[in-house]
Amino acid sequence: MIQTLPELIAAHPLFAGLPGDVAELVAGCARTVAFGPGRLIFSEGERAETLYLLRRGRVALEVRRPGKAPLMVETLSAGALLGWSWLLPPYRWHLDARALGTVLAVAIDADCLRAKADKDPEFGYRLLQRMSAVIVDRLQATRFRLLDLYGAVAP
Amino acid sequence: MTNASSAPAGTPVLVPLAYRVVARRHETADVTTLRLSPVADAVAPGRPGQFNMLSAFGVGEAAISLSAAPDATGEVQHTIRDVGPVSHALCTSAPGDLVGVRGPFGTDWGVDDLGYGDTVVVAGGIGLAPLAGAIDVLAERRRYGGGRVFVAVGARNPDQVMLRAELGRWLAAGVRVRVTVDAAPAGFTGGVGLVTQLLPGLGFDPARTTALVCGPEVMIRFSVRALVDLGVPPGAVRVSLERNMQCGTALCGHCQLGPLLLCRDGPVVTWNDELATLLTENER
Numbered sequence A: 001m002i003q004t005l006p007e008l009i010a011a012h013p014l015f016a017g018l019p020g021d022v023a024e025l026v027a028g029c030a031r032t033v034a035f036g037p038g039r040l041i042f043s044e045g046e047r048a049e050t051l052y053l054l055r056r057g058r059v060a061l062e063v064r065r066p067g068k069a070p071l072m073v074e075t076l077s078a079g080a081l082l083g084w085s086w087l088l089p090p091y092r093w094h095l096d097a098r099a100l101g102t103v104l105a106v107a108i109d110a111d112c113l114r115a116k117a118d119k120d121p122e123f124g125y126r127l128l129q130r131m132s133a134v135i136v137d138r139l140q141a142t143r144f145r146l147l148d149l150y151g152a153v154a155p
Numbered sequence B: 001m002t003n004a005s006s007a008p009a010g011t012p013v014l015v016p017l018a019y020r021v022v023a024r025r026h027e028t029a030d031v032t033t034l035r036l037s038p039v040a041d042a043v044a045p046g047r048p049g050q051f052n053m054l055s056a057f058g059v060g061e062a063a064i065s066l067s068a069a070p071d072a073t074g075e076v077q078h079t080i081r082d083v084g085p086v087s088h089a090l091c092t093s094a095p096g097d098l099v100g101v102r103g104p105f106g107t108d109w110g111v112d113d114l115g116y117g118d119t120v121v122v123a124g125g126i127g128l129a130p131l132a133g134a135i136d137v138l139a140e141r142r143r144y145g146g147g148r149v150f151v152a153v154g155a156r157n158p159d160q161v162m163l164r165a166e167l168g169r170w171l172a173a174g175v176r177v178r179v180t181v182d183a184a185p186a187g188f189t190g191g192v193g194l195v196t197q198l199l200p201g202l203g204f205d206p207a208r209t210t211a212l213v214c215g216p217e218v219m220i221r222f223s224v225r226a227l228v229d230l231g232v233p234p235g236a237v238r239v240s241l242e243r244n245m246q247c248g249t250a251l252c253g254h255c256q257l258g259p260l261l262l263c264r265d266g267p268v269v270t271w272n273d274e275l276a277t278l279l280t281e282n283e284r
């Protein structure tokens, strides 16, 4: 079944459950995109101008290391959001994002989204609330990983 | 879950029986799986989740869980991480060497009453070893139409992923296996992230799920919280808790956790509020 852009957006956890006009509003800034296996979706230091809603496939967030293979620090799957550096100046990606297979996503233009959020603060607040929940989730998971949980000597 | 089950009457629970190492498999740089065969008398067959006290002669004794369900050979299998004198002696023992075994001790995962609804297994690090026998049984049942089985494994890095042969076998039996590590070089095909982040995407039905969780205690706490947040009833979560064990027979008190003697009332216990408090208080 072919889904329309607003349907795809409304079905994604980032926007699920919000009033229907939110998906319509966001769809005005969005398009569907696909990346082949191994494709670099964005690159450290580049201008961050897109929010991706992952629909299918997996993406690795990588840190480059001189003279060594890049280190994967997180993988994201369908239902995740990819990229938040577009939210705050200086709007630069901190990491590389690479498709680990075929990836389907909704790409949302960040300038357009920020302009809509500025114009409609209620929408902006909701967007920030949802984004913060994801950011907090990943921050917590990152903190727990700092504990080196599995390296502990005994089960 | 099966209740406290020390070794059956007639088994000499304080005297180790002699077993011989018949096979050894290096899992990771510091984890080894041993198969042990009785030289003469054998301990009673254990159930997945129970443990034996293994002795390295002249070094000492340590509690080590069974890492495979019992089979017709009468052998026992243990997967051991080299962290100190006893585990080091065990990990470096070679085929033909003698090891002392007494047990089996403690409660088990209770796999007999599982396998009709969904079962979610969450394992961190060496915590996969005590769960492996239970997954074996559930995977076999799955092959013949049993309930769905989901396994989420967390490890520090790809080199620390153990029991790879078992992981492949479970996948082939229709078990949904997902592995995640804290960090990995590019090219790793598993996930990178916290083991709890695997749970929402596994696809189990929380209301009809039983969860089995084993790993370091902090990881257990986070995992139980994540499962309960997803809608798994706390009473449907079983965890394996471990304390320093000496006698294994509820005599010495070394393994006490609040009102529990974990060699008898554990290691596998059903999650409840009191346990949640005990585990947080204990770590203050």
Ligand SMILES: Cc1cc2nc3c(=O)[nH]c(=O)nc-3n(C[C@H](O)[C@H](O)[C@H](O)COP(=O)(O)OP(=O)(O)OC[C@H]3O[C@@H](n4cnc5c(N)ncnc54)[C@H](O)[C@@H]3O)c2cc1C
Residues within 6 Å of the ligand: A153, A154, A155, B051, B060, B061, B062, B063, B064, B065, B066, B079, B080, B081, B082, B083, B084, B085, B086, B087, B088, B126, B129, B130, B241, B242, B243, B244, B245, B267
């Ligand atoms: C019921 C039960 C089942 C177990 N199953 C397994 C298993 O299947 N595989 C396996 O590798 N290990 C298992 N263990 C852990 C194992 O018994 C210990 O690591 C044991 O102490 C090893 O003895 P050792 O002489 O090698 O090291 P030790 O000298 O005793 O310990 C080395 C270091 O580990 C720490 N340590 C020891 N035990 C624990 C513990 N329980 N929790 C946190 N830190 C600890 C010590 O403080 C010390 O720093 C289990 C423990 C229990 C209680």
Ligand code: FES
Residues within 6 Å of the ligand: B244, B245, B246, B247, B248, B249, B250, B251, B252, B253, B254, B255, B256, B261, B262, B263, B264
């Ligand atoms: S180990 Fe002695 S009482 Fe439990």
